[in-house]
Amino acid sequence: MISNKTTQFFAWFLVVIGTIVLIYFLFSSRINDYHVPGFFNHSNQKKETIDFTATGQFGDFVGGVVGTIFTLAGTLLIFLSFQEQAKQNSRESFESSFFEMVRLHRENISELSYNYYLNNKSIRAENREVFRIIFSEFTDCYREVKKFSNSDKPLDYITPQYLKTLQTIINNNKIKANPIELCLIDISYQLTYFGIEEEGEIILRNKLKDKYNNHYLFRLLLFIKLKPKNNYKDPLARWKGIRHSSLKDLRLLIDELYDVHRNKVKSDSVSPLAQDFINSVKFSRYYEGHQHRLGHYFRHLFQSFKYVDTYPDLDNSKRYLYAKMLRAQLSTYEQALLFANSVSTLGHKWEYIPDSQNSKVQSTYNGHLLTKYQIIKNLPGSHSYGITYRRFYPNIKFESEE
Numbered sequence: 279m280i281s282n283k284t285t286q287f288f289a290w291f292l293v294v295i296g297t298i299v300l301i302y303f304l305f306s307s308r309i310n311d312y313h314v315p316g317f318f319n320h321s322n323q324k325k326e327t328i329d330f331t332a333t334g335q336f337g338d339f340v341g342g343v344v345g346t347i348f349t350l351a352g353t354l355l356i357f358l359s360f361q362e363q364a365k366q367n368s369r370e371s372f373e374s375s376f377f378e379m380v381r382l383h384r385e386n387i388s389e390l391s392y393n394y395y396l397n398n399k400s401i402r403a404e405n406r407e408v409f410r411i412i413f414s415e416f417t418d419c420y421r422e423v424k425k426f427s428n429s430d431k432p433l434d435y436i437t438p439q440y441l442k443t444l445q446t447i448i449n450n451n452k453i454k455a456n457p458i459e460l461c462l463i464d465i466s467y468q469l470t471y472f473g474i475e476e477e478g479e480i481i482l483r484n485k486l487k488d489k490y491n492n493h494y495l496f497r498l499l500l501f502i503k504l505k506p507k508n509n510y511k512d513p514l515a516r517w518k519g520i521r522h523s524s525l526k527d528l529r530l531l532i533d534e535l536y537d538v539h540r541n542k543v544k545s546d547s548v549s550p551l552a553q554d555f556i557n558s559v560k561f562s563r564y565y566e567g568h569q570h571r572l573g574h575y576f577r578h579l580f581q582s583f584k585y586v587d588t589y590p591d592l593d594n595s596k597r598y599l600y601a602k603m604l605r606a607q608l609s610t611y612e613q614a615l616l617f618a619n620s621v622s623t624l625g626h627k628w629e630y631i632p633d634s635q636n637s638k639v640q641s642t643y644n645g646h647l648l649t650k651y652q653i654i655k656n657l658p659g660s661h662s663y664g665i666t667y668r669r670f671y672p673n674i675k676f677e678s679e680e
Contacts, residue, residue, distance in 0.1 A: 368591040376600060379582040383607055386575050392568075395508035409611035412470065412568050416618055417663045419502070419565060420466040424664070426498050428525055432457045433491070440489040447630045451646075455669040460621060461490065463665065465498070467622040473567020474503050489623070497532045500539065504555060505564040513561050516554060531555075576619055580628065583651065588643050601651035613654040614662065620648055621670050629671070649673045 390408040393400055403411050432441055436457060444457040453460075468485065472478040479499060486495055504520070506513040520528055534552040537543045545556050586592070586600045608616070619625035632645035648654055652674055657667055660678050667676060 365591060372589055372591065375585065376582075376604075379578070379585065380604065380607060382578060383582065383604075386578060390571055390575075392571065398509055398511070400509070406609045406611070408571065409609060409615055412572070413611045413614050413618075415565065416467060416470040416615070419469050420462065420663060420665070422502060422505070422521070423462055423466045423469070423498065425521075425525065426501055426528070427458075427462060427494070430458070432461075435461050435491055435494050437489060437491060447626070451630050452672060453630075453670055454672055455666075459665075459669065463618060464622040465490070465495075467618045468624065469499075469502055469565055471567065471569055471572060471619075471622075471624065473569075474499065474563045474565045475567065478565075478567045478569075479503070485623075497529075497536055500536055501528070501532050502565060503563060504535075506561040507564050507566075510561045513558050516551075516558070520551075572615070572619075576616075576625065579616070580625075580647075583647050583653070584643055587647060587650070598651060601653070605651060605653050605656075608653070608656075610656060610658060613657055616648075617654050617657065617667065617670075620654075 387405055390405055392403045392408045392411055394403065394411055395401070427435060429435070436444065441457055444460055447453070447460075448455070448457070465486065468482060472481045472485075474482070482499065483496075504513075505517050508514060520531060523531075531549070531552055534543075534548040535555060538545050538548060538552070538556060545553065548556070582604055583601060586597055586604065589597075592600070616625075616628075620628040620630075627645065629646055629648045632643055649671060654667070654671070655674055655676050657676060658678065660666060660668065660676065667674070
């Protein structure tokens with residue numbers, strides 16, 4: 279396809295050629311005599327008249343040649359003008375939608391609120407503060423999942439089929455993290471996202487049972503379910519006791535509780551500690567879930583970046599500029615949660631697996647949003663609670679490394 283610069287050059291080239299031809303013929307008409315002898319007037323002075331037959335033929339010739347050249351040049355310039363106007367209209371249309379997306383992003387944040395407990399006091403978090411609290415819950419969950427998962431053998435956690443999928447993701451994206459690291463973040467984030475109340479647990483089981491070893495998964499879920507909200511004094515004390523026990527003792531307790539739960543043994547045949555958990559008053563789980571807070575937020579944020587990435591009338595420098603403006607809207611904890619979301623299977627479309635691969639609709643989107651636009655580069659430090667960012671995103675230049 280011919281570029282605008284080429285078309286513009288050709289148009290002005292034709293203008294120059296047409297002008298040169300016109301000057302040439304006018305100069306030629308001056309040299310060649312197109313006048314004929316006339317008649318004597320009353321003052322006996324001889325007057326010349328123009329030979330309109332000759333000059334008419336000359337004009338027709340010049341108009342046919344030079345006029346055609348100028349007409350073609352004018353057509354090209356008009357085409358360029360229309361094309362530039364179309365680009366301007368497209369740019370205005372894009373910016374109108376883009377800044378509306380930014381406005382909606384801010385609105386989504388302004389509507390966030392979350393009541394949580396700290397030192398037996400109910401505290402209400404609002405707006406961006408909610409992301410800090412949710413990320414804190416994610417890191418708590420990650421440490422608890424990691425405590426329960428001390429094997430270095432992937433098949434102790436991951437099904438053989440899903441292990442192949444994870445290895446493909448690692449190879450395709452040149453990730454330095456291993457499958458177990460991806461597994462622990464995925465489970466921790468989904469536990470935080472869906473929660474471990476009755477409805478959340480059903481969703482988690484359905485989403486994770488085909489990916490992870492069920493012997494490991496169901497016992498892990500049972501362990502996480504034992505953690506109460508901070509306003510339940512006695513259950514919280516029991517939880518802290520087992521949380522800091524050895525992994526061997528912890529697994530024995532969870533096996534006892536799991537056998538009772540599956541009706542394999544009677545509750546009066548287990549240890550006193552297990553009976554304490556069985557007989558404890560029903561309490562609200564610490565991980566109540568944040569799907570209703572984060573679901574719409576991340577869907578809208580993803581579509582906003584994808585809109586910038588796939589809009590047809592933007593060059594790469596413009597795309598990065600608009601994406602940078604959108605990135606500037608994200609707080610540190612928003613970027614931290616986005617990191618966890620993108621590493622989990624819920625957010626693989628951000629970077630690892632383009633959503634167009636799972637759709638019959640063809641799209642110019644090919645993933646790698648976080649790397650392409652350095653969306654999470656503002657994360658502080660090089661790691662958080664044992665999670666090293668660069669192992670998952672080796673091509674992002676984090677601020678701590680600049």
